[in-house]
Amino acid sequence: xxxxxxxxxxxxxxSALRGDDQAFAVLAGRHKRKIFGMAARFFDNPSDREDLxxxxxxxxxxxxxxxxxxxxxxxxxxxxxxxxxxxxxRKSRRQPPTAPIEAAAAALSETTNASARDLIHSGLxxxxxxxxxxxxxLELEGHSVRxxxxxxxxxxxxxxxxxxxxxSALKHILESRHE
Amino acid sequence: xxxxxLDLLLARARDNPPDTSAAELAFETRLMARLxxxxxxxxxxxxxxxxxxxxxxxxxxxxxxxxxxxxxxxPVTPAxxxxxxxxxxxxxxxxx
Numbered sequence: 001x002x003x004x005x006x007x008x009x010x011x012x013x014x015s016a017l018r019g020d021d022q023a024f025a026v027l028a029g030r031h032k033r034k035i036f037g038m039a040a041r042f043f044d045n046p047s048d049r050e051d052l053x054x055x056x057x058x059x060x061x062x063x064x065x066x067x068x069x070x071x072x073x074x075x076x077x078x079x080x081x082x083x084x085x086x087x088x089x090r091k092s093r094r095q096p097p098t099a100p101i102e103a104a105a106a107a108l109s110e111t112t113n114a115s116a117r118d119l120i121h122s123g124l125x126x127x128x129x130x131x132x133x134x135x136x137x138l139e140l141e142g143h144s145v146r147x148x149x150x151x152x153x154x155x156x157x158x159x160x161x162x163x164x165x166x167x168s169a170l171k172h173i174l175e176s177r178h179e
Numbered sequence: 180x181x182x183x184x185l186d187l188l189l190a191r192a193r194d195n196p197p198d199t200s201a202a203e204l205a206f207e208t209r210l211m212a213r214l215x216x217x218x219x220x221x222x223x224x225x226x227x228x229x230x231x232x233x234x235x236x237x238x239x240x241x242x243x244x245x246x247x248x249x250x251x252x253x254p255v256t257p258a259x260x261x262x263x264x265x266x267x268x269x270x271x272x273x274x275x
Contacts, residue, residue, distance in 0.1 A: 021214060025207040032206050033199070040197035049202055050209075057210050058217060116191035139189045140196075167185065174188075175180045 009073035017064055028057050031074060035081050041136050042085050052088055056081045082137065082151035089129040123173045131166035138163050
């Protein structure tokens with residue numbers, strides 16, 4: 001909850017639109033963890049994450065006038081972040097993850113959270129950009145089908161189909177490496 | 180691997196997000212610096228357009244000058260307006 005000295009997002013947006021950069025800095029500080037977290041699901045390199053986070057907030061700053069008061073700022077920002085992630089994924093080649101998937105697969109039996117994350121990350125890195133985007137947002141970032149549909153412009157049915165295919169592909173990748 | 184195994188792995192990965200706290204340090208400061216750069220870039224006309232205008236302005240001025248000249252100052256071709264007389268002279272043999 002925001003107190004008098006801690007203005008809500010809408011107030012900060014209004015101030016930023018009047019040219020108050022400090023208000024926008026407060027907004028960025030409030031939501032940076034979410035954006036960095038999403039970027040980290042897709043990119044290993046810290047500088048790539050930083051670039052993406054900056055890109056998201058610069059785009060948000062440019063588009064602040066289109067933000068409709070009343071809607072959660074976080075959702076609006078998430079849509080910008082999802083599009084930015086997808087653009088960055090399409091630009092970047094599908095690179096092999098830093099940790100070989102064989103090593104990650106061997107760690108499956110250990111079932112620690114970190115090894116599970118590495119294994120999933122290794123598998124996701126081998127999917128196509130749309131498959132990776134959908135599965136990451138749906139399964140790891142906790143977005144709904146509707147949110148993904150709104151952010152990407154794909155129909156909800158299309159998102160579901162992509163998610164289904166992505167799950168199958170991921171299972172296939174993990175099985176083939178685990179055998 | 181069955182679906183429940185995959186769900187288990189995904190759940191563990193979801194509950195254990197990458198640690199980005201170090202990267203987040205002083206992010207606002209870097210963002211504000213970038214924002215000032217963006218604003219500086221936006222405040223003036225972009226460099227490409229400025230260069231284009233610099234080179235196109237003299238050419239545009241010449242074209243405008245030529246268009247705005249009074250008709251009597253425009254060069255007249257030697258044969259302009261005398262075609263009928265020349266034809267009559269030719270037909271009557273005066274030119275021969």
